[in-house]
Each structure stands twice: as structure tokens, then as C-alpha cells.
Amino acid sequence: MFFPIIVVFVKKKLNIVMPMRYAIISDIHSNLEALQTALDHIGTRDVDEIVCLGDVVGYGPNPNECIELVMMHCSQTIKGNHDQAAVDLMQTVYMNRLAREAAMWTNKQLIPGAKDFLAHLPSKASIENAVLVHASPFEPEEWHYIMTGLDADLAFDHFDTPVCFIGHTHRAGHFVSRTNGNHDIEKRIINVGSIGQPRDKDPKLSFGIFDTDTLAYENVRISYPIQKTVDKMHTAGLPSELAERLFYGL
Ligand code: ZN
Numbered sequence: 001m002f003f004p005i006i007v008v009f010v011k012k013k014l015n016i017v018m019p020m021r022y023a024i025i026s027d028i029h030s031n032l033e034a035l036q037t038a039l040d041h042i043g044t045r046d047v048d049e050i051v052c053l054g055d056v057v058g059y060g061p062n063p064n065e066c067i068e069l070v071m072m073h074c075s076q077t078i079k080g081n082h083d084q085a086a087v088d089l090m091q092t093v094y095m096n097r098l099a100r101e102a103a104m105w106t107n108k109q110l111i112p113g114a115k116d117f118l119a120h121l122p123s124k125a126s127i128e129n130a131v132l133v134h135a136s137p138f139e140p141e142e143w144h145y146i147m148t149g150l151d152a153d154l155a156f157d158h159f160d161t162p163v164c165f166i167g168h169t170h171r172a173g174h175f176v177s178r179t180n181g182n183h184d185i186e187k188r189i190i191n192v193g194s195i196g197q198p199r200d201k202d203p204k205l206s207f208g209i210f211d212t213d214t215l216a217y218e219n220v221r222i223s224y225p226i227q228k229t230v231d232k233m234h235t236a237g238l239p240s241e242l243a244e245r246l247f248y249g250l
Contacts, residue, residue, distance in 0.1 A: 019128075022051055023051075024132075026053035026055065027168070028055065029082065030059060032229070034224045037224035045209060051078075052074040052076070052078065053134050053168075056070050056083055058083070059196070059238070060242075061233050064111050084118075086103050086110060088119075127212060131165070133164065136166065137159040137166075145168060152189050156177045163210070170197055198249045205223075
């Protein structure tokens with residue numbers, strides 16, 4: 001039990017950078033079944049730490065439970081636009097009707113400790129060889145979407161590590177910088193996809209595993225009990241469109 005603490009202490013004292021394997025999760029959206037399934041799987045893998053790229057809440061039926069698990073398991077968590085909207089309803093003016101309804105519902109459910117956690121999340125963080133943001137390294141709190149190569153080209157100018165991890169679009173994938181551009185190194189922007197509401201036509205939950213030494217990256221997709229989440233959403237009175245889309249990954 002004391003061994004990992006001693007190792008971390010010695011590493012810090014000697015300023016040694018050790019290779020680490022991270023599970024990188026994002027866009028949980030209060031989907032407890034998906035989050036628990038992902039954490040169970042991560043527990044079977046050779047992973048040192050878990051980090052979360054935000055949108056812990058919004059859309060789904062279990063905001064407090066998901067926040068509790070994230071607080072327990074993630075060494076770093078970034079703020080997402082839905083996390084911000086859930087504690088600052090003024091932000092819902094930028095949302096569509098369904099997202100706004102869900103944010104208002106979430107705001108009423110959140111216990112004080114959960115609200116406090118969301119309100120104080122940072123908009124950017126880093127691990128060895130990678131920067132972590134919710135939407136884009138360019139103006140992280142403006143929540144720019146990176147959907148195309150052109151979007152990515154702009155974002156490549158705003159980080160200096162080999163990799164930038166993002167979520168926000170709920171679509172797993174990656175962009176590689178042009179090697180003849182202004183950059184000394186080839187950079188990658190990797191979208192880890194969404195735990196709780198995938199939108200790339202694959203309803204399986206999505207996240208990534210990253211090795212900070214080799215820069216190897218694996219996208220993991222796993223099925224989870226969607227019907228259970230959908231039933232809870234109907235019972236909670238959340239918009240039915242938000243529940244049904246989970247079956248289709250839309
Ligand atoms: Zn999201």
C-alpha cells in the first residue's frame with residue numbers, strides 16, 4: 001500500500017520522468033452505466049492513472065454519482081461546456097433546446113459538493129508529452145469544435161507537445177499536423193470519443209489508452225447496458241430524444 005507513494009515521492013524528489021500509461025476518458029454526460037463499464041475495463045488493463053477531459057454531466061440521469069466516481073478515480077479533470085452550464089445557467093443560452101433542458105434538470109439535481117467540484121475545474125492541463133483540453137487548445141473556454149482538417153490546422157498552433165487530447169464532438173478520431181508546416185515536430189490531435197453519448201454511429205462507449213513514453217495510443221470501444229440508462233432517463237423526465245439517440249450512437 002505504501003510502495004506507490006514512496007515511488008512517487010522519490011520520482012518527484014529526483015525530478016525523474018517515468019513512462020506512464022493513462023486512460024483518457026471524456027464526455028461521460030451523467031451516464032453511470034457507461035462510466036462504470038469503462039472503469040471496470042480500465043481496472044483490467046495496465047493503466048497507471050485516469051484523466052477526464054470534461055462534460056462529466058449534462059444529458060444523462062446520474063450527475064452526482066458520475067461526479068463522485070470521477071473524483072475518486074481521475075487524477076485530473078478538465079472543465080467541459082456542460083459542466084460549466086450545469087453550475088452557471090446563463091451559459092445555457094448558447095445551447096440547443098435539448099441540451100438546455102438537460103442542463104436545467106442537472107442543475108436542480110446537483111448536491112453542493114458536486115457543484116463546487118464542477119465550478120473549480122481547470123480548462124487545460126497536461127501530462128508528459130500531451131496537453132489535455134475539452135474542446136480545443138485554441139481558446140479552450142470558447143469550446144471551438146475540431147471537426148475538419150482546417151479546424152485542426154488552427155489548433156496545431158496552440159500547443160507544443162507531440163499530442164493534444166480532446167473530446168467535445170463525441171466522435172473518436174485523430175488529426176496529424178502537416179510535416180511541411182511551421183512545426184518542428186509532427187503533432188497529433190486525438191479525440192478520445194465519448195463515454196456516455198457517442199455520436200459516431202457506434203453506440204459503444206469510447207475512450208483512449210496512452211503511453212507517455214512510446215506515444216502509442218489505443219482507442220477502446222465497449223458495449224454497456226444502454227437500456228438501463230434509457231429507462232432511467234425516461235423515469236427522470238429527461239427529453240426522450242436524448243435517451244433514444246444512445247441506441248444509435250447519434
Ligand atoms: Zn460533451
